[in-house]
Amino acid sequence: MEGRRKALLAATAAEAKFAERVVVLDVQEHTPVTDFFVIASGTNRIQVKAITEAVEETLRAAGERPGRSEGREEGRWVLLDFGDVVVHVFAPPERQYYNLERLWGDAPVVELSSDTGT
Numbered sequence: 856m857e858g859r860r861k862a863l864l865a866a867t868a869a870e871a872k873f874a875e876r877v878v879v880l881d882v883q884e885h886t887p888v889t890d891f892f893v894i895a896s897g898t899n900r901i902q903v904k905a906i907t908e909a910v911e912e913t914l915r916a917a918g919e920r921p922g923r924s925e926g927r928e929e930g931r932w933v934l935l936d937f938g939d940v941v942v943h944v945f946a947p948p949e950r951q952y953y954n955l956e957r958l959w960g961d962a963p964v965v966e967l968s969s970d971t972g973t
């Protein structure tokens with residue numbers, strides 16, 4: 856599946872679990888590690904877990920599996936690595952502290968209203 860579509864599917868899954876401040880950044884021109892970041896916040900550990908699970912289930916149903924995940928136990932910042940898409944699900948204090956939107960401020964923001972093909 857193409858990276859942009861995968862990122863938008865992940866963002867849609869996060870929004871379905873009421874994630875806050877969902878952002879998709881196109882980082883293709885800024886790092887060789889991945890093409891897109893999906894950044895979202897949950898209000899607490901339970902919601903962070905629910906968002907993470909929804910993203911995984913949605914992408915798994917589309918034939919994708921994360922290569923690696925980190926942060927599940929703490930539930931403060933969960934990272935899901937889908938190769939060309941990396942999903943970050945934060946608790947609010949960690950999102951504010953790490954501020955990935957500022958760190959990757961030169962990266963274009965992908966409009967979430969784009970067609971996901973679903």
